[in-house]
Amino acid sequence: MDDFQQLSKHHRDIVKASTAFIYAILVSIAMNFFWTPGHIYSSGITGLAQLINSLMTKFMPVELSTAALLFILNVPMFIIAWRAIGHRFTVYTFLAVTLSSIMIKVIAPVGLTHDPIICAIFGGAVNGFGTGTALKNGISTGGLDIIGIVLRRRTGRSIGTINMAFNSLIIIAAGFVYGWPYAFYSALGLFVNGRVIDMTYTRQQKMQVMIITNRPKTVIDSVQNRIRRGVTIVHNAEGAYQHDDKTILFTVITRYEMSELKMAMAESDPHAFVSISDTVKILGHFYEPKP
Known part of the structure; x- marks a missing residue:
């Protein structure tokens, strides 16, 4: 090691x-x-x-x-x-x-x-x-x-x-x-x-990520193992097509971390729906790694 x-x-x-x-x-x-x-x-x-x-x-x-x-x-x-x-x-x-x-x-x-x-x-x-x-x-x-x-x-x-x-x-x-x-x-x-x-x-281009999944714990563990980002959980969401239970996860990443997010989703829930929005203004603390 x-x-x-x-x-x-x-x-x-x-x-x-x-x-x-x-x-x-x-x-x-x-x-x-x-x-x-x-x-x-x-x-x-x-x-x-x-x-x-x-x-x-x-x-x-x-x-x-x-x-x-x-x-x-x-x-x-x-x-x-x-x-x-x-x-x-x-x-x-x-x-x-x-x-x-x-x-x-x-x-x-x-x-x-x-x-x-x-x-x-x-x-x-x-x-x-x-x-x-x-x-x-x-x-x-x-x-x-x-x-x-x-x-x-x-x-x-x-x-x-x-x-x-x-x-x-x-x-x-x-x-x-x-x-x-x-x-x-x-x-x-x-x-x-x-x-x-x-x-x-x-590294300074911020993106808001919304993840709709039925495997929230697996997704959160995988994302946070790869990226040092907080995740907000919204429980009791419902899919309109099949009326199945879903969980919505929100986080903010930088464009530099996009590849890590894709790998985290591929290994945790490849069928999750992920929506990513550019140009996010952040109010409050947003962790930035030291150079």
Whole structure:
């Protein structure tokens, strides 16, 4: 058993390290293939690093690269993550940010297109997918993602929405530096980035589940063995077709847990009727596993 747990932990470490490397490649592609050629600012700390680099290039005799600034600006975020989220989470966040800084520096900019709309959409989509994939696998890309996780635990707001709220300054800065049309292009990129994060990071997408079954104890045991979720039981329901006794079970899961729910139902009551509804707003405590 100890060997299995050790092997499982080793596998998770490999997956997280690989995810950090994949994210680094994706953010470097977004930066060097789309944002830089299109004069588009990214979201959060990455966008702030771009802004500082632009201002230093225009007004100062010395400058730091966007890659170096990205790492420097994330140092306070590492401290916040270490104290408020978790040590392992911080280690992988550090790895993701470090690899990102290296890859942005190593991969040379390629001007596939200079159309700002195309650069905003595709840059936001590529970066959003990378960020969402990293968060889905329990690591952060640093910057506002860390603040977003902390605030989401306290307010229930989605990470994409929180990021957009923090990025108003980036949009205004794009207007001053590149002209106001580019502020709108950057806003488009930020919107796409936030939506793709929300679509990819399925741990935060909540779904209400209604199960109608005549084997409630078996179903509850199977679901709770696989998923750490509470279940509400409604007794004395009646099927209208055969007028047989039924029990209705209610629970709320995340989209990330959907496969576990399907397996639990297959092994406990494959003939149960299961209705699943998207977009559930939760008032009260909803357990979220720590990264």
